[in-house]
Amino acid sequence: MDKVYEHIEVTIDGQLGFITLNRPQVLNALNRQMVSEILFAMECFERDEHIRVIILSGKGRAFAAGADIAEMANDHAVDFEIRNQFKDWDRLAMIKKPIIAAVHGFVLGGGFELALCCDLLLAAEDTEFGFPEVNLGVMPGAGGTQRLTKLVGKTKAMEWLLTGERFxxxxxxxxxxxxxxxxxxxxxxxxxxxxxxxxxKAPLAVRLIKESVLKAIDSPINEGMHFERKNFYLLFASEDQKEGMKAFQEKRKPNFKGK
Structure with a gap:
């Protein structure tokens, strides 16, 4: 991973890949280049067989206080359509390895949408969340209305999104x-x-568990069960399944290789 990053920091420690948002002077407001860099780093970690978990965090006083308003204030609808504004966000949702976000300070607007793209969230006790877009005459566009509603239900999501209140x-x-x-x-x-x-844990099992849980969010129970079963069967073609069950029988710690 030799790329030079302008808006994020990328490090590796053993089996963990770290991405740190690094625009603290603007509370890590997300501009298009920053999102592109996050995606590039995540896809590099995705291809690196040694990396098993990705950790996303923010430098300074906030995880991310929203999108970079100055960058988009003068844009027009056609600009977004031609640019395909959210294509990188769509690819973030396709990362197969687990992503943990460690959030603190402000997690607002686009920053909240980025956090909701992650699989698990750990938050400092003083963190504030919110979608303030309605105060600017716009709305979330990178999945905020969809992911929040699926997590908390229509009633509370509607309240937070329509008032723009922080919580x-x-x-x-x-x-x-x-x-x-x-x-x-x-x-x-x-x-x-x-x-x-x-x-x-066994990397292939982790990968297929994540895939199955995400399938459950949007699928009827019978379709989800069928998908889960196919992934269950598939894992019995892996070396890790043989190693895991052999280690259990031999009362030792398994040595998983992701194969």
């Missing part, structure tokens, strides 16, 4: 947007601990 990390936890609340000082420590726990 607390405690509310986000109550409505199951966030997996865990932790103190700011140990946010990354707890995120890394969770990521390492997941990285020890």
């Amino acid at each position: 607390s990390a405690q509310d986000a936890y109550q409505f199951e947007i966030v997996n865990r609340l932790v103190e700011q000082e140990v946010l990354m420590e707890e995120t890394i601990k969770l990521a390492k726990q997941m990285a020890e």
